[in-house]
Amino acid sequence: MTAFFDRLADRIGTVESVVSVGLDPDPERLPDAVADADLPRWEFNRRIIDATADHAAAFKPNAAFYEDPDGWAALQKTAEYAREKGVPVLLDAKRADIGNTSRQYARVLDSVDAITLNPFLGRDALAPFLDRADAGCFLLCRTSNPGGADVQGLELADGDLVYERVADLASEWNDGGHGNVGLVVGATTPDELRAVRERVPDLPFLVPGVGAQGGDVEAAATCATAANGAGLVNSTRGIIFAGEESDRAFDEAAAEAARDLKARLNQYR
Numbered sequence: 001m002t003a004f005f006d007r008l009a010d011r012i013g014t015v016e017s018v019v020s021v022g023l024d025p026d027p028e029r030l031p032d033a034v035a036d037a038d039l040p041r042w043e044f045n046r047r048i049i050d051a052t053a054d055h056a057a058a059f060k061p062n063a064a065f066y067e068d069p070d071g072w073a074a075l076q077k078t079a080e081y082a083r084e085k086g087v088p089v090l091l092d093a094k095r096a097d098i099g100n101t102s103r104q105y106a107r108v109l110d111s112v113d114a115i116t117l118n119p120f121l122g123r124d125a126l127a128p129f130l131d132r133a134d135a136g137c138f139l140l141c142r143t144s145n146p147g148g149a150d151v152q153g154l155e156l157a158d159g160d161l162v163y164e165r166v167a168d169l170a171s172e173w174n175d176g177g178h179g180n181v182g183l184v185v186g187a188t189t190p191d192e193l194r195a196v197r198e199r200v201p202d203l204p205f206l207v208p209g210v211g212a213q214g215g216d217v218e219a220a221a222t223c224a225t226a227a228n229g230a231g232l233v234n235s236t237r238g239i240i241f242a243g244e245e246s247d248r249a250f251d252e253a254a255a256e257a258a259r260d261l262k263a264r265l266n267q268y269r
Helices: 005-015 040-055 067-086 100-110 123-130 145-153 162-175 188-200 217-222 250-266
Strands: 019-023 058-061 090-095 113-117 136-142 181-185 205-207 231-235
Touching: 005 136, 019 040, 040 067, 040 217, 040 250, 058 231, 067 188, 090 100, 090 136, 100 123, 113 123, 123 136, 123 162, 136 145, 136 162, 136 188, 145 162, 145 205, 145 250, 162 181, 162 188, 188 205, 188 217, 205 217, 217 250
Parallel strands: 019 058, 019 231, 058 090, 090 113, 113 136, 136 181, 181 205, 205 231
Antiparallel strands: none
16 A cells, blocks of 8 residues: 555645544534434534545544544544545544554554554554554654643753654654654644754644644644645644534534635645
């Protein structure tokens, strides 16, 4: 199979969009229109996918919203449906562990195209994922949450910051492996985002934080993609729950929000 980042670059070119639509179907926020479905989260996702696929370079379900029996069924159907439509699926799971545990986690790559990973256990914990030549692996680097700097911004003995070292290691693992490593770098810290992009020009980024978190759209658009054209800017709540502040149907509001974000990003690409 073609490498993930090549497939992603092709998808970006086809839809002229780097938008990643997060699929986090919070049961407490699902609209009445899907409440009576057998699998409400799946029905919600199906309608979001149908509404936003023309504007989505990828869909990004977060595993936290599916960790129950009905949830896993909804996630499986969601991934299958999105991929049938030709849209890659990036599972936001932030996985990593030791030995056979990590190998078990990595089996999910049979069902999705890419995954987010926690690099702080080191290369051996990531090996079952990185060894999948066809899969994309986005390592947490400089995240969008307010507390991200608590650890990521600490200074090491040689003067580098932790997130800078993560970026360097990711580049080494990418060059020494299958070329399937990217980074998660948030738009809420645009100076750091730009600095990491200068440091590792060849790594695709997953850039969260431009929606409800209010991150820098220009920095996200200009820094997300690597030299090969692959990279993503994610919005979740700002798209899938756009209908909460609209008189339109939830999927119509999501389509408009995805289209608008695509246009805003494309101003700077």
